[in-house]
Amino acid sequence: MEHFVNKNSIVREIWGTSDTILLVFAGASAEFATNKAVDWLYFTGKLPADPLGRLFSTVNYAKAIVFSEKEAAIKAIDHMTAIHTAVEDKRGSKIPEWAYKDVLFMLIDYSIRAYEILERPLRIEEKQDVLNVFGAVGKRMGLTNVPLTYSDFVFVRNAHLNENLKHGDYTKDLYAQYRKHLGIFRYRLLLESQILLVPSSVRALLKLRKITWLAPFMPMYKICRSLNLDWVLKDIILPTAYKKQIKHLNMAS
Template sequence: MEYFVARNSVVRKIWGKSDTILFIFAGASAEFALNKAVDWLYFTGKLPSDPLKRLFSTVEYARKIVFSSMDDANRSIDSMRKIHTSVEQSRGTTIPDWAYRDVLFMLIHYSISAYELLENKLSDEDKEEVYNVFYRVGIRMGLKELPSTYNEWLPVRDMHLAENLQKSEYTADLFKQYKKHLGTMRFKVLIEGQKLVVPFRVKELLDFSDFSLLTPIVPIYKVSRLMKTDWLIKNILLPSDYKDQINELDVQVG
């Protein structure tokens, strides 16, 4: 069987661990809130009513593609595009192509930054592999102006960060909803986790300091994984409504 992502790919290692995915989720939730096209996610009402569920479903879609056969992955991508086309028809206008690229770029950036935070630095070849997987997702979705390589993508990513992000009333509302759905303590953990993986531009717009309270905790957490006690930390920090879903994200890679 042909898979969308090779069985020995580093991308499967990245998307096969729930804690790595949680940091991808954390970073994306910060950047989502700043995107100039976030009003599209407010149009259906699903994002403000349950932002965790909406963002988690986006992450879950990406994960499903990573571990699917070529045919199943392509069907998932096509389905994702049809859902967005339906929203466009309801609103009577088109989601800008750059907005689609921004979401794709988030998945690329946070896949790399989350893995490097919790595991180890990726080689240039591994980063190219991460980029290629999501590049193929973008091509299947019909996105235009996608750089063909990781190195070509880097300056384009910087340009998107400079041009497509802004702090708005949607930003404030989304963070308010995050706090409402997570609770004060878990919301604080989310903020400190975001500081560890978001790029400078996102930190700047959200008035984040460079220091995160989680910085000294990460090495301890790595040890807890080796001792198989990380479940205790997760049980304390994760919303009970999502614990089962998050635990199911751990898969045997290979």
């Protein structure tokens, strides 16, 4: 039985736990808000109405692809492409290819960053593996000139960060929605997680501090994870509506 992602791939380890996926979620929520193409996410009204659900949807698609058989993963990618095409048809214009790439690059970059924060530094061949997996997703979506080597990816990723981000009205509105849907405490926790994770260019646009108060607590949290006590903290911290979804993130599809 052939899988879209090799069973020995580091990507399966990264996307097999809720902790790393939640950090990917935190980073993506920051960068989505600053992307110049964020108006596309506002077009259907789904993002401002349910920003957590919309971001979870993106994360769940990625996770499903990572753990699916090849044929099922390809169907999931094609379905995701069809959804975007329908939105394009409704709006009467095309989503820029660079915007598709930006989302793909987020998944690659934040997968690596999240795992390294919570686990260990990745070897260059493991980072290349992450790029290969999501690069294959991009290729299936019809994207062109997706970087083939990790060194090229770093160069192109930095170029996209410099060219495709801004702090505008959508940024302000989306963060207001995050605060509304999360509540003050969880919203502050999201911001601290973003400080821990996002590239300096994103952090500067959002006027986030360079240092987070989460950093000193990370060793303690890792101990809690090793003792299986981390869900005591998560039950207190996580939004009730999403606890079941988050627990499901720990299970392979």
